[in-house]
Amino acid sequence: MWDQTSSSECANVSTLPAEQHPASINESLNSAPRGDKDSSQAFKRISSLSLADTVPKLDQLKQNLAGVIQGKSDPIDILIIALLAGGSVLMEDVPGVGKTTLAKALARSLDVEFRRIQFTPDLLPTDILGSSIYSPADGSFTFRSGPIFCSVLLADEINRASPRTQSALLEAMSERQVTIEGNRLKLPDPFLVLATQNPIDFHGTYPLPEAQLDRFLVHLNIGYPDPATEADMLYAQANDRPIDQVSPVLSIEDIVGAQSLVRNVHVDRSIAEYIVRIVQETRNHHQLRLGVSPRGSLMFFRAVQAAALFSGRDHVLPDDVLQLVQYVLPHRCILTSQAKYSSSSKADIIAEIVRKVRIPV
Known part of the structure; x- marks a missing residue:
């Protein structure tokens, strides 16, 4: 309604x-x-x-x-x-x-x-x-x-x-x-x-x-x-209610x-490749039945541009990727049946992947 x-x-x-x-x-x-x-x-x-x-x-x-x-x-x-x-x-x-x-x-x-x-x-x-x-x-x-x-x-x-x-x-x-x-x-x-x-x-x-x-x-x-x-x-x-103000x-x-x-926020090629490497790791991880789609990559790319602008910059830093990765990627993945009964969550797996992928300098 x-x-x-x-x-x-x-x-x-x-x-x-x-x-x-x-x-x-x-x-x-x-x-x-x-x-x-x-x-x-x-x-x-x-x-x-x-x-x-x-x-x-x-x-x-x-x-x-x-x-x-x-x-x-x-x-x-x-x-x-x-x-x-x-x-x-x-x-x-x-x-x-x-x-x-x-x-x-x-x-x-x-x-x-x-x-x-x-x-x-x-x-x-x-x-x-x-x-x-x-x-x-x-x-x-x-x-x-x-x-x-x-x-x-x-x-x-x-x-x-x-x-x-x-x-x-x-x-x-x-x-x-x-x-x-x-x-x-x-x-x-x-x-x-x-x-x-x-x-x-x-x-x-x-x-x-x-x-x-x-x-x-x-x-x-x-x-x-x-x-x-x-x-x-x-x-x-x-x-009173603050929302009324x-x-x-x-x-x-x-x-x-x-x-x-x-x-128009600039994204260096190394940052774009960093995003792609993280996404590809989700598609090959043994605990994930479904990884991040190309649509997810595109959205991730746009999100880091927005994060840079919100921080007052006209260019993206690796920190923007690290800030957003746990908000943009986990909900796009599906755990394998074995992983569902383990102690690992999708957020844990994404964090593991991020630690594994080299950060561009």
């Missing part, structure tokens, strides 16, 4: 009058949000954008998020890096550690359209993408777009929906478009999926398939706060401009 608690965060398109919707899917190709149109307009206004302009705004974004989720600098950094790289984020952890709150804080910090879908077993693909509604009055069909037509989509408890419904996000996450009744509709630019799931709640859940996991740029664990931070949190939220610090132009700068 859709979260309709705030009109600024989520609006149920199906509640709009029929005359506000295109009369058909074909007409909706012109009326639905268009990524290429949005980005072209944004680029006209960011021609003078530079690294010096961008980094202070990213620091302000980090301060926004840190004011809501205290003591979690690393997950916040990775979330911002994913935004810069244009990749989707899967946040998996025990209930109550702030996954949804962090996602909502990011959305409120961006001056873009945000929508939230609460995934449930009875959710259908049309509830995400939209559908054509028959009008008995004139015998025509009216297309009503779904919540996926936004810039930031929160897919809350994504593993509670059926695999058929989960698959509705595959094309959107990889190609920034959706196909409805044979017609392709572009999604807005930027477009970011923030998904959450609880690892210990298996009742009524469906594990995400490998094809969908591979489309997430990073996999995050928030973790419990330390005792001192948790005590500070009690006082900070005694009278969050205001936008980045516009569409800022985000699109920063993402364009990321693509």
Whole structure:
């Protein structure tokens, strides 16, 4: 179901009058949000954008998020890096550690359209993408777009929906478009999926398939706060909610401009080969039935570019690779049946591979 608690965060398109919707899917190709149109307009206004302009705004974004989720600098950094790289984020952890709150804080910090879908077993693909509604009055069909037509989509408890419904996000996450009744509709630019799931709640859940996991740029664990931070949190939220104080610090132009700068961050050939060597080791490791795909390599490459930009550099260092490897690679791998019963985890295997591969100098 859709979260309709705030009109600024989520609006149920199906509640709009029929005359506000295109009369058909074909007409909706012109009326639905268009990524290429949005980005072209944004680029006209960011021609003078530079690294010096961008980094202070990213620091302000980090301060926004840190004011809501205290003591979690690393997950916040990775979330911002994913935004810069244009990749989707899967946040998996025990209930109550702030996954949804962090996602909502990011959305409120961006001056873009945000929508939230609460995934449930009875959710259908049309509830995400939209559908054509028959009008008995004139015998025509009216297309009503779904919540996926936004810039930031929160897919809350994504593993509670059926695999058929989960698959509705595959094309959107990889190609920034959706196909409805044979017609392709572009999604807005930027477009970011923030998904959450609880690892210990298996009742009524469906594990995400490998094809969908591979489309997430990073996999995050928030973790419990330390005792001192948790005590500070009690006082900070005694009278109000910090998330209510969050205001936008980045516009569409800022985000699109920063993402364009990321693509121009220099990556030395030795760094690219370092990434490839790590990835190849995952494909040959005896405890992994499935290693990292070429898509994973491409995403890793873009992520290290984003990490360099976030650090205020126009070039990538080996440290950027080491910072991101445990967030970008493990969720793309599958353990062998023997490894599942051993003490080794996917994160342990990736760490072993990283220690084995020589770091470029």
